[in-house]
Amino acid sequence: MKCFNTSTSDETIKLGEKIGKVLKEGDVVLLDGDLSAGKTTITKGIGLALGVKKIINSPTFTIVKTYSGDINLYHLDLYRLDGLNNDFDLEEYIEADGVTVIEWPHQVDELIPSEYLEIKLFKLDNDERRIEVRGIGKKYIEKEDLL
Numbered sequence: 001m002k003c004f005n006t007s008t009s010d011e012t013i014k015l016g017e018k019i020g021k022v023l024k025e026g027d028v029v030l031l032d033g034d035l036s037a038g039k040t041t042i043t044k045g046i047g048l049a050l051g052v053k054k055i056i057n058s059p060t061f062t063i064v065k066t067y068s069g070d071i072n073l074y075h076l077d078l079y080r081l082d083g084l085n086n087d088f089d090l091e092e093y094i095e096a097d098g099v100t101v102i103e104w105p106h107q108v109d110e111l112i113p114s115e116y117l118e119i120k121l122f123k124l125d126n127d128e129r130r131i132e133v134r135g136i137g138k139k140y141i142e143k144e145d146l147l
Contacts, residue, residue: 001134016045030105033121072098078107
């Protein structure tokens, strides 16, 4: 696991960009953290690295937003899901031709792939964040090592 501290939104976006540069089509990133911990902010940086030009914002009320870039970005926010009691095909996005970033992934633990990049965000004082990045599975451990 690698740990990073950021003091501003811009620093969090830059860290997301650094992470995004090691991602490839088919990669899955799980974001975990309290409300307002910076999950969407770090996703903005990932999107920049993937060549997304549109403004990235939280898909809380739509569950998923798709962004075109050099590599497509599928940004899912599962906060409002209640397990699998929803008519929602998560596998469609995980197996897609882009990078899938999932906020609140543990709402559907049974659909999460066995390998992924996990990012945990913790609010500290003021705008400070501690961000832990951990690769689960060989491919993602190698990505973690590149950070």
